[in-house]
Amino acid sequence: MSKMQINITVNGKKQELLAEPRELLIHVLRERLGVTGPHVGCDTSHCGACTVDMDGKSVKACTVFAAQANGADITTIEGLGGPDGLHVLQQMFKEHHGLQCGFCTPGMITRAYRLLQEIPNPSEEEVRFGMAGNLCRCTGYQNIVKAILAAAAELNAAKEAAQ
Amino acid sequence: MNIDVRSVQRATVGRGIAHDSARKHVAGEADYIDDMPELPGTLHAALVTSPVAHGKLIALDPAGALAIESVVAFCGPDDIPGHNDIGPILPGEPLFASEIVDYVGQPLGVVAAETFEAAVKASRAVHVDVEEREPVLDVETAHEAESYVIPSQTVAEGDVEAGLASAEQLIEGRLEIGGQDHFYLETQIAYAIPGEDGDMTVHSSTQHPTEVQHHVAHVLGGLANSVDVFVRRMGGGFGGKESQATIIAAAAALLARKTRRPVKLRLKRSVDMSATGKRHDMVATWKAGVRKNGRIEALDIEYLARAGNTPDLTGPVITRALTHSDNSYFIPAARFVGHACKTNTVSNTAFRGFGGPQGIIAIETIIDQVARELTLDPNVVRAINYYGPETGEVTPYGQPVEHNRLVEVTETILATSEWQRRRAEIDAHNATSPVLRRGLAMMPVKFGISFNLTSLNQAGALVHVYQDGSVHLNHGGTEMGQGLFMKVAQVVAEVFQVDIETVKITATATGKVPNTSATAASTGSDINGMAAYNAATAIKGRMTNVAADHLEVPAEEIVFREGRVHAGNRSISFAELAKHTWAARVQLSEAGYYATPKIHWDVKTLKGRPFFYYTYGAAVAEVAIDTLTGESRCLRADLLQDCGASLNPAVDLGQIEGAFVQGMGWLTCEELWWDEKGRLRTIGPSTYKIPGSRDVPRDFNVAILENAPNGEETVFRSKAVGEPPLMLAVSVWLAIRDAIASCGQPGISPKLKAPATPEHILEAVDDIRARGSATGVA
Numbered sequence: 036m037s038k039m040q041i042n043i044t045v046n047g048k049k050q051e052l053l054a055e056p057r058e059l060l061i062h063v064l065r066e067r068l069g070v071t072g073p074h075v076g077c078d079t080s081h082c083g084a085c086t087v088d089m090d091g092k093s094v095k096a097c098t099v100f101a102a103q104a105n106g107a108d109i110t111t112i113e114g115l116g117g118p119d120g121l122h123v124l125q126q127m128f129k130e131h132h133g134l135q136c137g138f139c140t141p142g143m144i145t146r147a148y149r150l151l152q153e154i155p156n157p158s159e160e161e162v163r164f165g166m167a168g169n170l171c172r173c174t175g176y177q178n179i180v181k182a183i184l185a186a187a188a189e190l191n192a193a194k195e196a197a198q
Numbered sequence: 199m200n201i202d203v204r205s206v207q208r209a210t211v212g213r214g215i216a217h218d219s220a221r222k223h224v225a226g227e228a229d230y231i232d233d234m235p236e237l238p239g240t241l242h243a244a245l246v247t248s249p250v251a252h253g254k255l256i257a258l259d260p261a262g263a264l265a266i267e268s269v270v271a272f273c274g275p276d277d278i279p280g281h282n283d284i285g286p287i288l289p290g291e292p293l294f295a296s297e298i299v300d301y302v303g304q305p306l307g308v309v310a311a312e313t314f315e316a317a318v319k320a321s322r323a324v325h326v327d328v329e330e331r332e333p334v335l336d337v338e339t340a341h342e343a344e345s346y347v348i349p350s351q352t353v354a355e356g357d358v359e360a361g362l363a364s365a366e367q368l369i370e371g372r373l374e375i376g377g378q379d380h381f382y383l384e385t386q387i388a389y390a391i392p393g394e395d396g397d398m399t400v401h402s403s404t405q406h407p408t409e410v411q412h413h414v415a416h417v418l419g420g421l422a423n424s425v426d427v428f429v430r431r432m433g434g435g436f437g438g439k440e441s442q443a444t445i446i447a448a449a450a451a452l453l454a455r456k457t458r459r460p461v462k463l464r465l466k467r468s469v470d471m472s473a474t475g476k477r478h479d480m481v482a483t484w485k486a487g488v489r490k491n492g493r494i495e496a497l498d499i500e501y502l503a504r505a506g507n508t509p510d511l512t513g514p515v516i517t518r519a520l521t522h523s524d525n526s527y528f529i530p531a532a533r534f535v536g537h538a539c540k541t542n543t544v545s546n547t548a549f550r551g552f553g554g555p556q557g558i559i560a561i562e563t564i565i566d567q568v569a570r571e572l573t574l575d576p577n578v579v580r581a582i583n584y585y586g587p588e589t590g591e592v593t594p595y596g597q598p599v600e601h602n603r604l605v606e607v608t609e610t611i612l613a614t615s616e617w618q619r620r621r622a623e624i625d626a627h628n629a630t631s632p633v634l635r636r637g638l639a640m641m642p643v644k645f646g647i648s649f650n651l652t653s654l655n656q657a658g659a660l661v662h663v664y665q666d667g668s669v670h671l672n673h674g675g676t677e678m679g680q681g682l683f684m685k686v687a688q689v690v691a692e693v694f695q696v697d698i699e700t701v702k703i704t705a706t707a708t709g710k711v712p713n714t715s716a717t718a719a720s721t722g723s724d725i726n727g728m729a730a731y732n733a734a735t736a737i738k739g740r741m742t743n744v745a746a747d748h749l750e751v752p753a754e755e756i757v758f759r760e761g762r763v764h765a766g767n768r769s770i771s772f773a774e775l776a777k778h779t780w781a782a783r784v785q786l787s788e789a790g791y792y793a794t795p796k797i798h799w800d801v802k803t804l805k806g807r808p809f810f811y812y813t814y815g816a817a818v819a820e821v822a823i824d825t826l827t828g829e830s831r832c833l834r835a836d837l838l839q840d841c842g843a844s845l846n847p848a849v850d851l852g853q854i855e856g857a858f859v860q861g862m863g864w865l866t867c868e869e870l871w872w873d874e875k876g877r878l879r880t881i882g883p884s885t886y887k888i889p890g891s892r893d894v895p896r897d898f899n900v901a902i903l904e905n906a907p908n909g910e911e912t913v914f915r916s917k918a919v920g921e922p923p924l925m926l927a928v929s930v931w932l933a934i935r936d937a938i939a940s941c942g943q944p945g946i947s948p949k950l951k952a953p954a955t956p957e958h959i960l961e962a963v964d965d966i967r968a969r970g971s972a973t974g975v976a
Binding site: 065069071072073074075076077078079081082084111112113116121124125126128129130132134135136137138139140141144162163164166167169170171172173174175176177178179180 | 214216217219220221222223224225226227228229230232233235380381382383384385431432433434435436466467468678679680681848849851852855856857858859860882883884888889890891892894898900
């Protein structure tokens, strides 16, 4: 089959490329664009290591065709931090030891980033439910949940201060 | 200069410093092998695996695969220039099956293509013809035929027959213990880069770079000095990348040799789960002779372990199961026997705990059964059997139980978990709740630290101080997420009294520190930390003499503190002293070495002192089960773990929490399921369920035992932590048993298989209800 023209924005940068109709977004990101933060963990959309943000939704990039992402705005872990450094979530994962081997971390934080926009002030239960699509084999999730709750508190405090 | 480990002022050791790569992990900047920029010409590879469990290999024809566009090469058993053997302990374990295939998923060859997708497609296009034979798929069949991969092992002490014959009560039972897939998030991967003179550089996701180095060399027909293995980090290991990583690295290296191009082999999850080994499932059967008060006088346990098709690490896994079948209890007459049953399933391997979990769940089930059948409190039965001056203090394999903390950890956890109040509440709840039943259990863990095989207990480190005062650190341990690199860096920073940022952590490399042991058996920080300590201390000693000359004081007056070197009220920076040391032509580099003292082990009699020390822990778990659906939930868990004087409490807490949840997975939701053809059908997260964020205890209280420096002279008196807390999850399984027991009459012990899946819980609930009132043995 002929290749398709795909236009996507990745971490604020416009990208044009030709992709096979069956090519997956994760491979476009990792192999064509060198965006290797999102990882391939299970190939089947269950583990969440490949989670990216696509037009304001968390998606598992291993089960999204590049063609489906045509015209989309994609944010990966690499795009979360601002020019001043780490995003609050990234900072909290670091401070609260919300990682061990780190392989799930980019997907985990990218999912948490969207979760905190879906529910800005989540309960612990809501965090656990909202993160259920991202597997971690190392931490037992305790510090991941703590980091997300701490980030939510800090983001909300900053919001209040700004008002 | 002789530094007493205990007296060194601690500036860095003992602090909860973040993981060495935390900043990179949260930014997505930490490179795993699959993230490394690929060299020009890199090929991608995929394994060709056996579709059948047992048979004679008639044909292995790659023509169809090679005809696919962009496919470059195939290597099978006939393309191996050296030895087709990667046995980690015993020879005779082929990289690629050549005549007989022995399990579904067994590697038969490997293909390389320009793209990953083409390689995967090609791997399925290799024509494989096998004349099928009847496979052996279960341990009982193998045991009846006395088909074992290695001779059976026995740990024994005292007269078991006499003890059983004279016992006031005989308790008999049987337990099926499931296996477990490691499910490291990063699947097995290696990147092999050919060099000149037949050299090979291999980036391998392995816990055992030295084993990868040796086997790659021998598979290629060369010597160890022709292969360099590098490991910066793994995306999880858990024992699964100890011997198994060799398969992947050797296959990639073969193709790299043949094509003279770099080759990357990353396993798809489904291939990883079918081709590589897991935790050994076992069947334990026992006879216990007990007194009416619950004191065990004689115990006979027999384990049938699923070795799979080859020995791999099954021998030492069984040894550890046998040396942990006592757990915390003194049993005067004991006989623990382990058979390594040969089956036509993947060869099982190391997994966090390494046989210890199977031994500990067996003895804890026995204790629980004894208590239930004698209608005693299980914790009372535990207490009267603990090692101590009242009972006895030598294990069945001959090691004294020193620095015993069993009473301390169990009494503390019973108090902090509010056992008495909750026990009463749960009993009251169960009295009025016919469907939802709750259960509560406490259990201790005593775990031996050191590799059982004495020769493995050695480590090396390489430390350089540069002229600008920066420090380069390398050692034989590998980083798989457990925080080893940071702990060892803290040790070095402590010795030099410099900032942790001054110490550069570098990838494990066989060319820098040779002949290493696997990062395994929880020993990583003990042995590599001590090797690094020795290296840094030697350099510091030489620098001290230079400082004494420079500052014109006796060496005894030189003090390293906060990045400076002091003599009275005068000081120079560490960097300045490094420069002076160089100028004085004194060596600023050292290869440190450590061999664990005091240990010895007779592999024939299974007697000796295999462990440098024991670590202790205790847990209380509360669960609820639904007796209509079989579902279970852990509502609360309280853990207390002995870490000695922790090198890094934040890292250690993470290890305890993670290990416990992994152990819960093993005992509740993770079930390996093979079909009648010997095909593992749980080869992905859709069918193989590891704990998710909602599957952990709602109320989870984890603590490190305070003020508890190691009684042995370990590095800064710390203790190992990687494996022991996994076994604390047996408390969850015991709590499920407790909930099930509440469905039956007093005096009846539940029959629950592990893992406690909804099916197994329902089965046990139905069984205990059908058994009615107590009559005889369970």
